[in-house]
Amino acid sequence: MRLILAPMEGLADQDMRDVLTRLGGIDLCVAEFVRVTHHLITERVLLRTVPELANGGCTRAGVPVRVQLLGSDPVCLAENAAHIAGLGAPGIDLNFGCPAPMVNRHGGGAVLLQFPEIIHTIVAATRRAVPQHIPVTAKMRLGLKDTALTLDCARAIEAGGADEITVHARTKVDGYRPPAHWEWLARIREVVKLPLVANGEVWTPQDWENIRKVSGCSDVMIGRGAIVRPDLALRIKTGDAAMPWPALLPWVADYYQRLRARVEPKHAPGRLKQWLGMLRSAYPEADALHQTLRTERDPVAVEKLLLGH
Template sequence: MKHGIILAPMEGLVDAPLRDILTRIGGIDRCVSEFIRVTEGPLNVGSIRRIVPESLHGWKTAAGVPVHPQLLGSDPDWLGHNAALLAELGAPAVDLNFGCPAKTVNRHRGGATLLREPDTLHRIVAAVRAAVPADIPVTAKMRLGYSDTSLTLECASALATAGAAEIAVHARTKVEGYKPPAHWEWLARVRESVSVSVIANGDVNDVADYQRIREISGCEQVMIGRGLVACPDLGQGIRAMHRSAPPVLMSWSDLRPWLIDFYRQVRLRTADRHAPGRLKQWLGFLARNYPEAQLLFDQVRRQTCADTLQTLLETGAREAA
């Protein structure tokens, strides 16, 4: 897919309601789900449906954007078994997480900690590739390494030679987390070292970043996470750039109805005691680009009642209109 924009998987942030909102705003070609953790056993179909409810609708968001499920774990056999289950449920692809930097995940031998074990990466991808039909791509996401880049190219090669159809690379190590800068020059080195498609990821916050990461990395496709959360119409701006058209920037009054829709969806999926936190979390990201989001965040910062927060949100929207 030329010029593809992929919405990154971000545990606890880019969930089904946010995928729905961002893909309806537009400019996104594909999503990868939050990770589905695989231990030593088969997954419960209900758990899959909860994390990826789009699986009930052809593995697409309401806007028709495909959602690829992501598995996280370290046991090749059980990852293969559960990848086969996803294939049976109609998943269009199976993605594997070798990039999560979370301490809890890494402590249980998941995510980026496996970047210290290229042979394990190869075994996992090979097992999953063997377990699913040939027409279902197996893909992977990695970082540049755990604490350094000494194994970066070896890890990428392990994924590619085992059968990964494409590799998304976040241009930092696990230890670096999300601290700037992202090392985009390493994306070019990875791309040149493997024969499969490499997707650039890391610190794309505006159209200029998108242009620079593609120029430096040589990658056609770009995966964006926090940049799209903070600037929901970034994908549309990138599309406008490719058409040589002036971007139409979304105003706060344009965005606020989407925020209300998001919160309503969150409340349908989340206990009321947790719902306000999800709204505040997104407002915190939006405040990077919208001063009004910061004002609203300050207004609801100490509000813990889900009903009251919804009233404040909706009343404010009517007043703004």
């Protein structure tokens, strides 16, 4: 039974992965997508998104981070995957679910769900290019507008030789709105034999139990739920009670300090505000800090506020 932190561009960045994996309970991370176009991604660009590659492909807590690629050209994807595997990535994940219009216009992400044969070609080319001991996995949504091709896409991923598939149980049109259609995960399990990771709408330990029951999957990927409740994975593993706000606050401060050391100082308060905005739904105490950050944009003042709180 594994708990996997979902790739979330702009949300589960390297600093968030660091904090969440040190908090505990997460077995594996998938980094936010890296766009593959017509050239080899430079090491510099790659390390910006997945700096864990300079640490043996793991977070400081020792949790492996797979690199996710997004694109539509099988040859370019395969070449980049081989290159990245050579840099020590513990796994390569292929994105067949991104709904962003910009990405879709270039033929990547969820639009590929209309073309199972292209998905098959991409997976097969990538699997061939990457050494066998490094997993090549794929992440898909149920479809673009409907579920007409869901099973075909899952079959294409399996036939292409992927080692594992994660399914976000919604179509692109569903966006991120509840519900997630967990029953579809069980249907997919009937037609493919490769390990299936269940994903979508797991916010509490009870949701985790329910998604496993409905889908029959043992492994679960958690996205926004891990941002809103940073101890969610730990609680699932230990059965412990939820961490109170005073115990969580030093982790939030730690995240902010890491952010400040990495991003342009003026951007750090905004990123923190985003997290506090999400934390409010589990921790009403986060609201006061969130309100303050509406007007306070001085990074040093924000740090004092966090540490003195």
